[in-house]
Amino acid sequence: xxxxxxxxxxxxxxxxxxxxxxxxxxxxxxxxxxxxxxxxxxxxxxxxxxxxxxxxxxxxxxxxxxxxxxxxxxxxxxxxxxxxxxxxxxxxxxxxxxxxxxxxxxxxxxxxxxxxxxxxxxxxxxxxxxxxxxxxxxxxxxxxxxxxxxxxxxxxxxxxxxxxxxxxxxxxxxx
Numbered sequence: 001x002x003x004x005x006x007x008x009x010x011x012x013x014x015x016x017x018x019x020x021x022x023x024x025x026x027x028x029x030x031x032x033x034x035x036x037x038x039x040x041x042x043x044x045x046x047x048x049x050x051x052x053x054x055x056x057x058x059x060x061x062x063x064x065x066x067x068x069x070x071x072x073x074x075x076x077x078x079x080x081x082x083x084x085x086x087x088x089x090x091x092x093x094x095x096x097x098x099x100x101x102x103x104x105x106x107x108x109x110x111x112x113x114x115x116x117x118x119x120x121x122x123x124x125x126x127x128x129x130x131x132x133x134x135x136x137x138x139x140x141x142x143x144x145x146x147x148x149x150x151x152x153x154x155x156x157x158x159x160x161x162x163x164x165x166x167x168x169x170x171x172x173x174x175x
Contacts, residue, residue, distance in 0.1 A: 003110055005117045006124055012113035014106050015065035016099055017074070018054050023065050031055045032099060059099035062091070064109040064116075072112040075105055144172045 002013035015023035016032045020040075024032045031053040033044055044051040064072025075089045077099065084092035091105050101109070140161070147157055158168035 003113060005120060007120055009068070009120060010070075010113075010117050011067045012070075012110070012116070013065055014062050014101055014109045015071075016054075016059045017061045017063060019058055019060070023063070023071070025051075027098070027100075028053060032059055056097065056099040057095050059093075062099075062101050062105070062109075064113050066113060066116060070113075070116050072109055072116075075101060075109070141172065141175060144168075145175060148172070 002011050004011050013025075015025070016027070017023060018032075018034050020038065022034045022036060024034055026033045028044075030042070033048060033051045034041075034054055035051050037043065037050065037052055041052040041054050043049075044053050060077045062075045062077070064070075073089060075091050077093045078084055078090045079093075079095055081092050084090055086104065086108075091101050093099055093101070144157055144161070147160075153165075154169045154173075155165040157172070158165040161168055163171075
């Protein structure tokens with residue numbers, strides 16, 4: 001499962017790390033899919049000709065990944081519950097089972113990814129506010145022109161706009 005930013009510029013996920021350092025994109029029942037053919041692992045087949053399957057038991061770590069290239073901190077796989085330590089980024093994943101992190105670790109990775117995308121998410125807010133500002137300025141210009149055409153004075157227009165008569169005249173007289 002992955003996450004997408006509001007601007008669709010970033011998609012994040014928990015990526016399994018292959019023994020050779022490659023990051024996964026998805027998985028199958030037989031193992032985790034990794035882009036690239038090394039010849040050391042089973043080819044993924046005709047639907048994924050440029051990928052190979054690495055067995056779940058060979059996956060010993062995970063990290064957050066994003067389509068932009070960002071990578072989070074590594075989570076280490078441990079094979080006994082006594083070694084598991086969330087604060088030390090050690091996740092218990094028993095041998096013979098799928099190499100998938102717990103929901104708690106996935107949530108922690110998503111939190112890291114959200115920090116990564118926070119600047120672009122904030123920029124979306126700035127863009128939206130700037131657009132609203134331009135639209136409001138256009139509406140104000142049109143309503144001032146209509147008020148002036150209806151006979152309103154610059155004093156009344158300035159008061160309504162929260163500025164002086166002179167400022168209102170300087171701003172809208174030539175429009």
